[in-house]
Amino acid sequence: MTERNTTVDEFQEAPPRINEWRRFWRVFLQRKIVIFGLVVLFLLVFSAIFADLIVPYDPYIGVMADSLESPNSTYWLGTDIQGRDTLSRLIFGTRTALMVGFITVGIAGIAGVTLGLMAGYFGGIISMVIMRIMDALMCFPMLILAMLFAAVLGGGIQNVIIALSIATVPGYARVMNGLTMSIRENDYIMAERAMGSSNARIMLSHILPNSLPPMIVLVTLQLGMIIMSEAALSFLGIGIKPPGAAWGAMVADGYRYLTYTPALSFAPGIAIMLVVFAFNMVGDGLRDALDPRLRGIL
Amino acid sequence: MNSKSNDAILDIQDLKMYFPVTRGLLRRKVADVKAVDGVTFKLKQDETLGLVGESGCGKTTVGRCVLGLYKPTGGKIFFEDEDIATFSEKKLREIRSKMALIFQDPYSSLDPRQSAGSIVGEPLKIHHLVLSKGEYRDKVDQLFSIVGLDSSMTDRFPHEFSGGQRQRIGVARALACDPDLIVCDEPISALDVSIQAQIINLLEELQGSSKKLSYLFIAHDLSVVKHISDRVAVMYLGRIVEICSSKELYDNPLHPYTRALLSAIPIPDPFVEETRERIILKGEVPSPLNPPPGCSFHPRCFMAIPECSQALPPLRDIGDGHEVACIRV
Numbered sequence: 001m002t003e004r005n006t007t008v009d010e011f012q013e014a015p016p017r018i019n020e021w022r023r024f025w026r027v028f029l030q031r032k033i034v035i036f037g038l039v040v041l042f043l044l045v046f047s048a049i050f051a052d053l054i055v056p057y058d059p060y061i062g063v064m065a066d067s068l069e070s071p072n073s074t075y076w077l078g079t080d081i082q083g084r085d086t087l088s089r090l091i092f093g094t095r096t097a098l099m100v101g102f103i104t105v106g107i108a109g110i111a112g113v114t115l116g117l118m119a120g121y122f123g124g125i126i127s128m129v130i131m132r133i134m135d136a137l138m139c140f141p142m143l144i145l146a147m148l149f150a151a152v153l154g155g156g157i158q159n160v161i162i163a164l165s166i167a168t169v170p171g172y173a174r175v176m177n178g179l180t181m182s183i184r185e186n187d188y189i190m191a192e193r194a195m196g197s198s199n200a201r202i203m204l205s206h207i208l209p210n211s212l213p214p215m216i217v218l219v220t221l222q223l224g225m226i227i228m229s230e231a232a233l234s235f236l237g238i239g240i241k242p243p244g245a246a247w248g249a250m251v252a253d254g255y256r257y258l259t260y261t262p263a264l265s266f267a268p269g270i271a272i273m274l275v276v277f278a279f280n281m282v283g284d285g286l287r288d289a290l291d292p293r294l295r296g297i298l
Numbered sequence: 299m300n301s302k303s304n305d306a307i308l309d310i311q312d313l314k315m316y317f318p319v320t321r322g323l324l325r326r327k328v329a330d331v332k333a334v335d336g337v338t339f340k341l342k343q344d345e346t347l348g349l350v351g352e353s354g355c356g357k358t359t360v361g362r363c364v365l366g367l368y369k370p371t372g373g374k375i376f377f378e379d380e381d382i383a384t385f386s387e388k389k390l391r392e393i394r395s396k397m398a399l400i401f402q403d404p405y406s407s408l409d410p411r412q413s414a415g416s417i418v419g420e421p422l423k424i425h426h427l428v429l430s431k432g433e434y435r436d437k438v439d440q441l442f443s444i445v446g447l448d449s450s451m452t453d454r455f456p457h458e459f460s461g462g463q464r465q466r467i468g469v470a471r472a473l474a475c476d477p478d479l480i481v482c483d484e485p486i487s488a489l490d491v492s493i494q495a496q497i498i499n500l501l502e503e504l505q506g507s508s509k510k511l512s513y514l515f516i517a518h519d520l521s522v523v524k525h526i527s528d529r530v531a532v533m534y535l536g537r538i539v540e541i542c543s544s545k546e547l548y549d550n551p552l553h554p555y556t557r558a559l560l561s562a563i564p565i566p567d568p569f570v571e572e573t574r575e576r577i578i579l580k581g582e583v584p585s586p587l588n589p590p591p592g593c594s595f596h597p598r599c600f601m602a603i604p605e606c607s608q609a610l611p612p613l614r615d616i617g618d619g620h621e622v623a624c625i626r627v
Contacts, residue, residue, distance in 0.1 A: 194397075
């Protein structure tokens, strides 16, 4: 084929480029509350990773003589009935909470996205089987389902993760199924088939990237919820087993001495509130930054 | 090319495409939408066949059947002497390197998360037509310059282009595998008039320089079809009612439907325009769920006689390859 010689001038002059990446950060960091959420999350992740180095006392072995102290200059947040430092346990609890949060979202997210993608793309009997199972799981409130699995499997961090993963898979599958069905109808998917792409290529290189923005937002919001559910399970005594440090269990341990040393329950309670709030704010910011309909407005 | 038979690159015989209408929990089939009901035509190498008709007459469905995107209910589709209607999905994927599709909507036909260069180069990767990264980049740059885009634009994303530029990207993608057949599904309907001419001229230039490229050009704009097509087929409710050379169709339209369509083209001369004979069709296009008996056009036809509702008129050759399906001509 010969080269075209009649290129039109206007096609050679390009409009100025708008950098998508810079636009994303500008919108994302526009609200102060989102920056606050990010700072909180950064501090939490930092303290979870370096928990061993920054804790002032051993979180598992207490000094019996110092039991149930109110916050003072030695124990910044006081001590529990066994004389263990609340701040140290709080920092180790951060590790538990974030580990449960990230691993659960990872497992449930990957499983849910895969199932939803397959159901939405292939439709028919495959969709029927997958989505009816998801519907059945969705019939139960998430926490009840998680409690059921946790009760059957027994406590411990591993079983809490399994229980919460199973309970949250249907949410991802549902959202991904809907996204896939709407993206599948675009002409560019038809174009892919017309040029001979395999199903795997269409699903992984075209449908998945196009469904990422809403999925990222969902994952961020889910992280907060998972951490709260883990706290609820631990509070009820079917979550993290003692002496493991978990925020929910700490609230439960402390509330018997609420009038005596309120810090014992309040400190982990505030931590739970703060982390859920931070994840929700960051999720909100991400939603604003990734929503194409808000492009140009924000 | 295979020398066994005639020089037709595409030979469609009695193509039928019915879409089932299902109802209830058990998805019981209650009826068929007969989108395409017995279409037969041939397309020669280096030829352009225009396929015209109003919305819902099945032109797009014919185009998609040709690419194997739909599995036809009946009939044969010979592409380079092989019946692709019987092909498995795997064999279809391979044969698709020899044909391509250009879409109507330049906005939804490009993946918004893919750069222009990777859109154009994707067929090369799928069919393993390039051996190295350098060769891939050279080929993509070459495709860009063929369609009149600057090769510095390869890493831009679709939303950074105008409608006309997007359609050029679509054309470049269709050319990537050096196909023998391109199905153009209303490639200019969504574009401004000034851009329409650019795309049409681009398509003609490409055909002129390749010597082996055939187009199945689907459109509803008769003046554009006249300009680009060698032959034109007029479709009505899933059937071809008239097929002949483009010149013959405009000089000597025989089927009443074709005549009504042609009479709707305005003439850019106020004096001729005033005296122009307009055939206004009455009624609506019948539902393909329940087409009228006999000739499906008879309820709206200004030439209809009682016999028209009796039997389906076959396409018959009235000389010079001019075929028409009407008992009144």
